[in-house]
Amino acid sequence: MKAIEHGSILSPRGFRAGFSRCGIKTAAGVPDVALLVSDTPAAAAAVFTTNKFAAAPVQWDRSILPTDRLRAVVVNSGNANACTGERGMKDARATAALVASLVGCKPRQVAVASTGIIGHPLPMAKLTRGARDAFAALSAAQAAARGAERAIMTTDTRPKSSAVETKIGGKAVRVGGMCKGSGMISPRMATMLAFVTTDVQAGAARLARIVKRAADQTFNRITVDGDSSTNDTVLVIASGASGAALPASGAGARAFEQALLHVMRDLSRQIVRDGEGATKLIEITVTGARSEADAARAARAIANSPLVKCAVHGGDPNWGRIVCAAGYSGADLAPQKVRLDLGGVTVFRRGLPTGADAAREVAGKDVQVLIHLGVGTSMATVWTCDLSKDYITINAEYHT
């Protein structure tokens, strides 16, 4: 597997992208509609938010996915089409029907995604114009992907993309993706969205299982503020254009799953690094747990602790806040066997602080927390960011 420099959703073969500005986002000049089209019917599978207030586009996509015949995905930013009732569902269906008429397929072959303000109806006149313009601009050139990456942004400060190439049976297979998200949810500018393309040949049912596994290890292991939105979507589309069929098992199957994991991990970490107000990426690995679920539980408790996040923000190697979070997480642990390393420096062992100074290890932009629970052999990693005054500014000083 090798990284594709400046790769994108158009690195895999068989896809075209377009983007446009229709004015749903109020900022001048920024695009707000993205369209991704597969040249031929493609396998597609997705994972969605578990929020009970799932937005209309999520409900539409759940009704059509997984499928072996997806042709297009249309995304708008600026309006989430969430908490919009029956009208929201009608608008999501109408958007799919519109794009289907342009592409020449059935509405059920079109996925939709929205991100932005919630509780307001989609401005359908604007979106219709935007989708037409994006369709007219469809292209397989990288510039089209770059525009699409910007069109899905909301509070993000930068576009996010990743791509790799691997081999299956001697044939090159590519995986590329883009995503957006900086607060896990914010009613003005909601949601984590990720779109991943690949040119592997795979059935939708199989793809769905792999996507679920990969999402559990990546997008489900990041947290900015512990909130999860009404619109969260990770959608993977396989065009088959590489001519390489995904084997049921063996080296080729592993190679593809590793490539997908790499792109999804890369994208999910970019979201955390661009978290609202974030200045640092914190990687929390829990080992020695009774189960992977327990390891993830402890890692999430540490990642979601405002006290830990504030300490890291302030460059404070505060071992006490970290072991305490593990202590109340509900994960099984043996206090006398717990060991905590910050950036490789052991600061806590056998129930006691070691006295070692790890100030330098939490001073940089990447902070590594490794905690061993002493009761088993399972592990998990969770990524988060620090908590700064800018987070408060972004989220307190905006008014609905």
Place this chain on the structure above:
Amino acid sequence: MKAIEHGSILSPRGFRAGFSRCGIKTAAGVPDVALLVSDTPAAAAAVFTTNKFAAAPVQWDRSILPTDRLRAVVVNSGNANACTGERGMKDARATAALVASLVGCKPRQVAVASTGIIGHPLPMAKLTRGARDAFAALSAAQAAARGAERAIMTTDTRPKSSAVETKIGGKAVRVGGMCKGSGMISPRMATMLAFVTTDVQAGAARLARIVKRAADQTFNRITVDGDSSTNDTVLVIASGASGAALPASGAGARAFEQALLHVMRDLSRQIVRDGEGATKLIEITVTGARSEADAARAARAIANSPLVKCAVHGGDPNWGRIVCAAGYSGADLAPQKVRLDLGGVTVFRRGLPTGADAAREVAGKDVQVLIHLGVGTSMATVWTCDLSKDYITINAEYHT
């Protein structure tokens, strides 16, 4: 039941309190040792942190409580005696033994509590002097309670007390309490501690059941930052000095439980109002839930959402963040039946925002959130505070 103005742990009969300064806290002039003595052996029961890194004093108290023969509680601030290993246990036992020798009882009749920095051994020479000075100063006068309230403070900005009087079989029974805590845990200055006295006559086993129920409705229903410390303790001591025996059931039993609930609710709300960086008290009531556990789950998710806390801080009636938090809480709910009121103004109903403006309802120092889940008849209330830049300052700019 009537409130006792300026009441304290010395409002119930049969107790004396003392306090002293021994220098464990570095700030000049502030007391750091509190002693509470029951004139006769008293029934006592407590609830403790569920944190797996329970501090040495918590482990000691767990080994002696509930009991019908408690004589004293000694508390120090400035050092939590947590993550201090075998030495910490030895120090907790030695502290109890010292106070027992002063009071004239057995060590197992003395409870201990500590709050402050973790990972440092207790300075026993200082504490020994402090306990002797506090014992020499024992008094039943209110001034002694006022000093004890200050002696247990850490990052608290003000002392916290509450007291009420009720009747059992025509006899006056009093309940009084004091507590401390502002961050749920902070390794410099840890912990929520609460001490409640009463002069009712009750057995320890019975008292333990009542205390557990009352704590579940009060101290276990508050959150400042979702973190829970290594030292959290709520200890209730019944001297029996009123001469009124607690009946097994009926009006007298209910009157006592209501009085205890009142004092514990009052104290727990004082902690939230004094939360680190807090400017507002937020009361979140969930109704229409499938079970009380579900109601509490939804209320806690809303209370712990940094986005909700930031919105309230900014005076933003952000219904979207609140319904989203309920949506991802795991509590069962019917999106089309959910109703959200802010300070009595309905802002969300039948899956849609109503458009009503509740800006005035979140502008003040007390904010009421009422959300109906539409799937049952159970309810729960949780109290929290807003999230401000001062929280970040307090927790990021301190270095261990």
